[in-house]
Amino acid sequence: MTAKASTWILSAQCESQLGSVDVVTRFLKERRCYITEISSFDDPRAGRFFIRAAFTADDTATFDQAEFETAFSERAAPFAMTFELTPADKRVKTLIMVSKADHCLNDLLYRHRTGQLPLDIKGIVSNHRDLEPLAQWHGLPYYHFPVTPDTKRAQEARIRALIDEVDAELVVLARYMQVLSPELCHRLSGRAINIHHSLLPGFRGAKPYHQAYEKGVKLVGATAHYINDDLDEGPIIAQGVDAVDHAHYPEDLVVKGRDVECLTLARAIGYHIERRVFLHAGRTVILKH
Amino acid sequence: MTAKASTWILSAQCESQLGSVDVVTRFLKERRCYITEISSFDDPRAGRFFIRAAFTADDTATFDQAEFETAFSERAAPFAMTFELTPADKRVKTLIMVSKADHCLNDLLYRHRTGQLPLDIKGIVSNHRDLEPLAQWHGLPYYHFPVTPDTKRAQEARIRALIDEVDAELVVLARYMQVLSPELCHRLSGRAINIHHSLLPGFRGAKPYHQAYEKGVKLVGATAHYINDDLDEGPIIAQGVDAVDHAHYPEDLVVKGRDVECLTLARAIGYHIERRVFLHAGRTVILKH
Amino acid sequence: MTAKASTWILSAQCESQLGSVDVVTRFLKERRCYITEISSFDDPRAGRFFIRAAFTADDTATFDQAEFETAFSERAAPFAMTFELTPADKRVKTLIMVSKADHCLNDLLYRHRTGQLPLDIKGIVSNHRDLEPLAQWHGLPYYHFPVTPDTKRAQEARIRALIDEVDAELVVLARYMQVLSPELCHRLSGRAINIHHSLLPGFRGAKPYHQAYEKGVKLVGATAHYINDDLDEGPIIAQGVDAVDHAHYPEDLVVKGRDVECLTLARAIGYHIERRVFLHAGRTVILKH
Amino acid sequence: MTAKASTWILSAQCESQLGSVDVVTRFLKERRCYITEISSFDDPRAGRFFIRAAFTADDTATFDQAEFETAFSERAAPFAMTFELTPADKRVKTLIMVSKADHCLNDLLYRHRTGQLPLDIKGIVSNHRDLEPLAQWHGLPYYHFPVTPDTKRAQEARIRALIDEVDAELVVLARYMQVLSPELCHRLSGRAINIHHSLLPGFRGAKPYHQAYEKGVKLVGATAHYINDDLDEGPIIAQGVDAVDHAHYPEDLVVKGRDVECLTLARAIGYHIERRVFLHAGRTVILKH
Known part of the structure; x- marks a missing residue:
């Protein structure tokens, strides 16, 4: 399914490892997604990393949720990162x-x-x-x-x-x-x-x-x-x-x-x-x- | 022991019964003690009454703690009321x-x-x-x-x-x-x-x-x-x-x-x-x- | 008007003076009113005394609000005490x-x-x-x-x-x-x-x-x-x-x-x-x- | 001056613009700095972007604060981003x-x-x-x-x-x-x-x-x-x-x-x-x- 929306939330988690922030932020940058709020937490006791980014999609582009998810899945795979992409205005x-x-x-x-x-x-x-x-x-x-x-x-x-x-x-x-x-x-x-x-x-x-x-x-x-x-x-x-x-x-x-x-x-x-x-x-x- | 003090605290408790406030307040009035703060609580579940009065002794009189306690004991006896009298500035x-x-x-x-x-x-x-x-x-x-x-x-x-x-x-x-x-x-x-x-x-x-x-x-x-x-x-x-x-x-x-x-x-x-x-x-x- | 009610609130204030608690509590005692909660505050800066008593009227008696108010007015007069009597369940x-x-x-x-x-x-x-x-x-x-x-x-x-x-x-x-x-x-x-x-x-x-x-x-x-x-x-x-x-x-x-x-x-x-x-x-x- | 330290804080701000997160996170990734906590805020009313990243430097490398600052300055310059790098344990x-x-x-x-x-x-x-x-x-x-x-x-x-x-x-x-x-x-x-x-x-x-x-x-x-x-x-x-x-x-x-x-x-x-x-x-x- 394809959806158009101005603001999205990407939330993800994986094991603590180098590049876990970068894999998210670089992907968003490449797609010209503007991050309005990002926060991460790394739990050294559990060895677990959590990240949430709210972003607006570039309005010159048509944002395709399914395509975004597929493409990000490939990037996230080496990190064994699970993620969810949600329209910010989703009810x-x-x-x-x-x-x-x-x-x-x-x-x-x-x-x-x-x-x-x-x-x-x-x-x-x-x-x-x-x-x-x-x-x-x-x-x-x-x-x-x-x-x-x-x-x-x-x-x-x-x-x-x-x-x-x-x-x-x-x-x-x-x-x-x-x-x-x-x-x-x-x-x-x-x-x-x-x-x-x-x-x-x-x-x-x-x-x-x-x-x-x-x-x-x-x-x-x-x-x-x-x-x-x-x-x-x-x-x-x-x-x-x-x-x-x-x-x-x-x-x-x-x-x-x-x-x-x-x-x-x-x-x-x-x-x-x-x-x-x-x-x-x-x-x-x-x-x- | 006899003590002079301007302000005292009388705290007491007994079973809930008619006159439990009056026995305190009337006694203080008779002795020209000025109540600066009084509060009571009656617990109907426990059938128990609690009262605390802060008062200043009339400065024309010499306040005699022992004599006060003895006299109040007599008044409190019919109520099986236990009490404590304490100088407010007691350390x-x-x-x-x-x-x-x-x-x-x-x-x-x-x-x-x-x-x-x-x-x-x-x-x-x-x-x-x-x-x-x-x-x-x-x-x-x-x-x-x-x-x-x-x-x-x-x-x-x-x-x-x-x-x-x-x-x-x-x-x-x-x-x-x-x-x-x-x-x-x-x-x-x-x-x-x-x-x-x-x-x-x-x-x-x-x-x-x-x-x-x-x-x-x-x-x-x-x-x-x-x-x-x-x-x-x-x-x-x-x-x-x-x-x-x-x-x-x-x-x-x-x-x-x-x-x-x-x-x-x-x-x-x-x-x-x-x-x-x-x-x-x-x-x-x-x-x- | 005569009202029957189990619980009442008497609230009053007057200038700070000896006996301001006693005038309330003695009156209630005489009328066999049982005080369930009393509290007073004396403001030495303002020279003002405030008191609130919640009480239940003796259930063997018929409580007559108007008569109570008239009688208490007489007691309160020497103290220039203003007061209000309110049924606790008043809406x-x-x-x-x-x-x-x-x-x-x-x-x-x-x-x-x-x-x-x-x-x-x-x-x-x-x-x-x-x-x-x-x-x-x-x-x-x-x-x-x-x-x-x-x-x-x-x-x-x-x-x-x-x-x-x-x-x-x-x-x-x-x-x-x-x-x-x-x-x-x-x-x-x-x-x-x-x-x-x-x-x-x-x-x-x-x-x-x-x-x-x-x-x-x-x-x-x-x-x-x-x-x-x-x-x-x-x-x-x-x-x-x-x-x-x-x-x-x-x-x-x-x-x-x-x-x-x-x-x-x-x-x-x-x-x-x-x-x-x-x-x-x-x-x-x-x-x- | 060169300092060795395990954990650092990079804080920065600039005008709101695409890539403001990525310029920070990519740089840290390239240097093998592990982000333990990141948060940003974008104020659309003021058109201003704020970011704070806490990271640990790769312990196989010697972390050179001055060199880091110089290098990051170049990256940050196109964004007119001001920043501060501080050892987390700085007193x-x-x-x-x-x-x-x-x-x-x-x-x-x-x-x-x-x-x-x-x-x-x-x-x-x-x-x-x-x-x-x-x-x-x-x-x-x-x-x-x-x-x-x-x-x-x-x-x-x-x-x-x-x-x-x-x-x-x-x-x-x-x-x-x-x-x-x-x-x-x-x-x-x-x-x-x-x-x-x-x-x-x-x-x-x-x-x-x-x-x-x-x-x-x-x-x-x-x-x-x-x-x-x-x-x-x-x-x-x-x-x-x-x-x-x-x-x-x-x-x-x-x-x-x-x-x-x-x-x-x-x-x-x-x-x-x-x-x-x-x-x-x-x-x-x-x-x-």
């Missing part, structure tokens, strides 16, 4: 999964509507009907997939089918309170972002805010992370905190935690869609300006 | 315990010297000689109590004897890397503050910063808490965080954690010496203005 | 004024709908139609009062009439971009909260974010304050900041400023409706737990 | 100027001593003797240059002479309360960092904390900036804030402001010595990882 096809809590969804849809999070939201999936009016008001499809212990597998099959059908590139678990199967988690590895109501790996298990209350914590936090085989673990993308005190009962901690959950999830999604997040060995590298 | 007799890391000690001594933390520092105790020059420059006694696996009990006995000798009311574990025995922890319960290099109960055990690095955390934190039977647990007094990223290796996390450790420990000590911290059922209530 | 009658920017409105209506900000929103007033759908979705009346330079006085008269008609106790200027007349500002003194897109009195005048950009600021802030004769000044209730960098152009600063504006405005309104804010001599005293 | 020759307040000096010397701020401190200059013991304890020369209204010019001449004598590359105004002449400010442009006790351009003029108190601010801040012709203005490098409340009198704001001043100044110096700060058109670009 990532996204499914948002929710249960009953609406704070993250409300926040995401607001940012989506106002252009702060330029996603292509293909739908909202939920095991409850509660948030359907909110989705409708934003003119977004709402998929109600109820679940019982008996229908768990069947319901997940529906989710999986929907992901395929809408060709979702990103799944956001915006307080979806159901456990996904290890298979689905694994399949969504690196393209599903979860928001966890705590600073991982702090208070695990049931009722984290009750545990936090019992400990008398003075901060509540939130962690946005990619899911991996374990839903509540996985590479951390963003974390946030807010101050609390002894007068915050567990139910107050829940409320207090909402703001920081919203902000942390939105920040993580922003990094993801700007192609700033690199995954390697269970950790993220986030190349910010 | 708490304090022992600081350190090993080799000097950031918290340097920060505390600076705040002590400049009057920000009005402590009566009776000495610095350490199992190493490294920080002796720092103590000397500040004109403070330094007790070098070396320790080996074989001398552990004897060394702790020296610490205990020193605590008694200087009549320490507060022990600050400012990065003292030795484990104290449960007996000593228990004995210091409520009057020993530790700074933990993490957000409890996050990364426990050895090499917390390595664990945090492996997880790819985006925040490092610190927790200041009273010690109880377990050195690294106990009621939380203050917590702080600072942002980190993928480029922070475990050794950088350690460095980055220093600033937040200093600030968090100093804040906790401040609350303690201003008599703002109340302990009940393993949690703290902190009555701030 | 303050509120008008929200907006122009076209919807971030603060979206945030407030979300918190209102979820019970985080228990207001009795009587309507949304705007000089534009843009935010009408948002108000409608929340089932709230929308008053479109367009304005031109020629109709400025007439439009303000409509606002004033509406304030009277709905008996608004609180007016929230949630990014209302019109200047109010000094008369209206004055009339709303202490009961109208504005959110200012900067840290007052930083970048004044036109295009504050452009000024901030030119200076290369590393933080953007927001200030929530009561309006006084000058719309953009007035006693500060809450302030917040967020980090920015050189890559944030003025338009990015605007976007970045939105989150902190929302959070800061919501916090200020929360303090106000919980009767935690006291006004004296152009400054606020905020009695938090 | 910048620094003079610290203070008056009586010691919090920033204490903090800087602590970070210096522990290697957090690897400066080559050539001396402490002060118009008072107060901080001499602190300098002495750290084994650093202390220059006492007293000043009166009459000796202002002469005293500044001594400062200027000292700057020349020790060949100071960086001057840190760590709460030096004297005004420098426009000539000296100008001469130190881009290599003198001041810490301002407020968020510029907030409360200017005398007694900023009193002004802040009168306004009832809820945040105190600090701004670290390069000085330019006006001592209290100049391109901002870092800013920080801390929360305050009504109980903080001007003198408390001063104390509260100290922590944030220390942290903000240390952060700014860190960016400077890591060659992360670029100056253009009165603003800074800070290339962080």
Whole structure:
């Protein structure tokens, strides 16, 4: 497929080796691509190199994405460099999964509507009907997939089918309170972002805010992370905190935690869609300006 | 003992019951004590009431602490109210315990010297000689109590004897890397503050910063808490965080954690010496203005 | 009027003088009112005393608000103490004024709908139609009062009439971009909260974010304050900041400023409706737990 | 001069133009320099390009700084690119100027001593003797240059002479309360960092904390900036804030402001010595990882 676009993002990683920056920058120069922002990180512990370049294609030329990718593949091959080329204005096809809590969804849809999070939201999936009016008001499809212990597998099959059908590139678990199967988690590895109501790996298990209350914590936090085989673990993308005190009962901690959950999830999604997040060995590298 | 002082702090707690504020405020009114700041908290879950009043004694009278305490004891008895009366300008007799890391000690001594933390520092105790020059420059006694696996009990006995000798009311574990025995922890319960290099109960055990690095955390934190039977647990007094990223290796996390450790420990000590911290059922209530 | 209610808030202020706490606490004790939270502040510079007590009325009695107020007036008179008695669950009658920017409105209506900000929103007033759908979705009346330079006085008269008609106790200027007349500002003194897109009195005048950009600021802030004769000044209730960098152009600063504006405005309104804010001599005293 | 060093930093800027990244990266590749971190920023408003590359020289070669600079100059010339090449472990020759307040000096010397701020401190200059013991304890020369209204010019001449004598590359105004002449400010442009006790351009003029108190601010801040012709203005490098409340009198704001001043100044110096700060058109670009 050939696409015309003014600004692109090239993100790549490979083993640490001489010339790993040059192979990217020289190629861009030869094609008269103007780099507006470049950043790299070399992790000497992991022996791994990460690079992200945003560039504008020369407007005297017709930019051919497929041809660019083919040509760069040849250059990158000796480095065993994997890469992705993405139009900067690309809207990532996204499914948002929710249960009953609406704070993250409300926040995401607001940012989506106002252009702060330029996603292509293909739908909202939920095991409850509660948030359907909110989705409708934003003119977004709402998929109600109820679940019982008996229908768990069947319901997940529906989710999986929907992901395929809408060709979702990103799944956001915006307080979806159901456990996904290890298979689905694994399949969504690196393209599903979860928001966890705590600073991982702090208070695990049931009722984290009750545990936090019992400990008398003075901060509540939130962690946005990619899911991996374990839903509540996985590479951390963003974390946030807010101050609390002894007068915050567990139910107050829940409320207090909402703001920081919203902000942390939105920040993580922003990094993801700007192609700033690199995954390697269970950790993220986030190349910010 | 009789003391003259302009400003006092009365802190008290009892079971939740009608009149628990009035018993304090009426008594102060009768004695012409002017309340400059009062705050109370009633915990309905625990059925517990906490109150702190700062007041100035009428300057036409001679304030007699012992007589005040005796008289108030009678009033407080029907409420089974425990209380403490402290001169606002009291300098708490304090022992600081350190090993080799000097950031918290340097920060505390600076705040002590400049009057920000009005402590009566009776000495610095350490199992190493490294920080002796720092103590000397500040004109403070330094007790070098070396320790080996074989001398552990004897060394702790020296610490205990020193605590008694200087009549320490507060022990600050400012990065003292030795484990104290449960007996000593228990004995210091409520009057020993530790700074933990993490957000409890996050990364426990050895090499917390390595664990945090492996997880790819985006925040490092610190927790200041009273010690109880377990050195690294106990009621939380203050917590702080600072942002980190993928480029922070475990050794950088350690460095980055220093600033937040200093600030968090100093804040906790401040609350303690201003008599703002109340302990009940393993949690703290902190009555701030 | 007689009201039954379990929890009440008594807030009062007077000149600093002996017995100012006792006059409140003794009265509450006599009436078998149980104080769940009390805090006072005495400002020696201003010679002013502020107190806030939350209490539950004895459930064996019928609490009569008018009778309480009359009786307490007599007690308070010798202290020249002004006070307010408010049911803790009171929903303050509120008008929200907006122009076209919807971030603060979206945030407030979300918190209102979820019970985080228990207001009795009587309507949304705007000089534009843009935010009408948002108000409608929340089932709230929308008053479109367009304005031109020629109709400025007439439009303000409509606002004033509406304030009277709905008996608004609180007016929230949630990014209302019109200047109010000094008369209206004055009339709303202490009961109208504005959110200012900067840290007052930083970048004044036109295009504050452009000024901030030119200076290369590393933080953007927001200030929530009561309006006084000058719309953009007035006693500060809450302030917040967020980090920015050189890559944030003025338009990015605007976007970045939105989150902190929302959070800061919501916090200020929360303090106000919980009767935690006291006004004296152009400054606020905020009695938090 | 020829120097051997493993890691170097190349920082450069020029007008925005095609190939500005490639001219750097290709040159480094040809010389077998391994880039460990690269970042660039292109400011389309200013039409200006900034780049910073950290690299290690091939250890089979002898790295010749002068030869590198000469060779790169030729490459950079067509781009009108200005650049600096600095050993990563270079210790910048620094003079610290203070008056009586010691919090920033204490903090800087602590970070210096522990290697957090690897400066080559050539001396402490002060118009008072107060901080001499602190300098002495750290084994650093202390220059006492007293000043009166009459000796202002002469005293500044001594400062200027000292700057020349020790060949100071960086001057840190760590709460030096004297005004420098426009000539000296100008001469130190881009290599003198001041810490301002407020968020510029907030409360200017005398007694900023009193002004802040009168306004009832809820945040105190600090701004670290390069000085330019006006001592209290100049391109901002870092800013920080801390929360305050009504109980903080001007003198408390001063104390509260100290922590944030220390942290903000240390952060700014860190960016400077890591060659992360670029100056253009009165603003800074800070290339962080």
